[in-house]
Amino acid sequence: MKNVAVLLTVHNRKEKTVRCISEAFSQRLAEDVKLKVFMTDDGCSDGTSSTVLEKFPNVTIVEGDGSLFWNRGMLAAWREASKCTPDFYLWLNDDTILKENAIQTLLDTSRKENDSLIIVGTTQASLDDNTITYGGRTLDCPKRVVAPLEKETVSCDFFNGNIVLIPKIVFEKVGFNDGFYRHSFGDFDYGHTARKIGVKSLVAPGVLGYCQRNCPVPIYQRDCYGLIKRFKLLYSPLGMNPVEDFHYQRKFHGIIYSVCHVIKLHINVFLAKRFET
Numbered sequence: 001m002k003n004v005a006v007l008l009t010v011h012n013r014k015e016k017t018v019r020c021i022s023e024a025f026s027q028r029l030a031e032d033v034k035l036k037v038f039m040t041d042d043g044c045s046d047g048t049s050s051t052v053l054e055k056f057p058n059v060t061i062v063e064g065d066g067s068l069f070w071n072r073g074m075l076a077a078w079r080e081a082s083k084c085t086p087d088f089y090l091w092l093n094d095d096t097i098l099k100e101n102a103i104q105t106l107l108d109t110s111r112k113e114n115d116s117l118i119i120v121g122t123t124q125a126s127l128d129d130n131t132i133t134y135g136g137r138t139l140d141c142p143k144r145v146v147a148p149l150e151k152e153t154v155s156c157d158f159f160n161g162n163i164v165l166i167p168k169i170v171f172e173k174v175g176f177n178d179g180f181y182r183h184s185f186g187d188f189d190y191g192h193t194a195r196k197i198g199v200k201s202l203v204a205p206g207v208l209g210y211c212q213r214n215c216p217v218p219i220y221q222r223d224c225y226g227l228i229k230r231f232k233l234l235y236s237p238l239g240m241n242p243v244e245d246f247h248y249q250r251k252f253h254g255i256i257y258s259v260c261h262v263i264k265l266h267i268n269v270f271l272a273k274r275f276e277t
Helices: 014-025 048-055 069-082 102-112 168-174 186-196 227-234 242-253 255-270
Strands: 002-010 033-042 060-064 088-092 118-124 132-134 154-156 163-167 201-210
Touching (some): 014 033, 033 069, 048 060, 069 088, 088 168, 102 163, 102 201, 163 201, 168 186, 186 242
Parallel strands (some): 002 033, 002 088
Antiparallel strands (some): 088 163, 118 132, 118 163
16 A cells, blocks of 8 residues: 655635645545645634535644744644655645646656655646646756656756655655745755755656646735835745745855845845736
């Protein structure tokens, strides 16, 4: 039996969360695969947990207070899941809808690599929009998502955390995601950390799910906010918090690059961009 722990962290997106989990449990899987969902409820006030438990009573809920955000919420779910020592951990964003063969494709890809690598799933915008939105990335072109091949894997250096399969062997080498971050950076950090210690990442064949791309204009550069507000948003968990950014850049790019990058972030606050809802 292959036990897969599905990890999510959620906040007030009940409909999306329920659909995400529903699609996960509707996967076409081999008979020897068993899923167990571990969901961090990070201070939801819309009844997400009660609705999830009503529909999926076997989901394990980890309680948060609204201060965890994505990265620390995923860490909380992961710590709880690790107590069961599953064979695989699957990161899954609650705004991501899996195709029916997604998890089996990840597992089959992992098996061919002796379950020793990180396997990344790719998403496109929607069923009708095949724009690639999230997945693996490379150092050569870090701002562009790697386009998956239909029947072969593609190497990547780091990745978005929307659909990521981490075998137990990898977890034992790399460990949990870095809890220093609140919201952003944690997924990119994990890929870089794995790469530095010799654990490779591969993009699985084909598009495995659907997820709309976030607004390309950073929240701290949107012209609908005044300058002071934009500075506050820069330091918020949903911005590009300079303290966390410095931690990330220093780990992987050195001190000089880190300082320059933080300075650039502050300059960008002054360069407001047109934002349309």
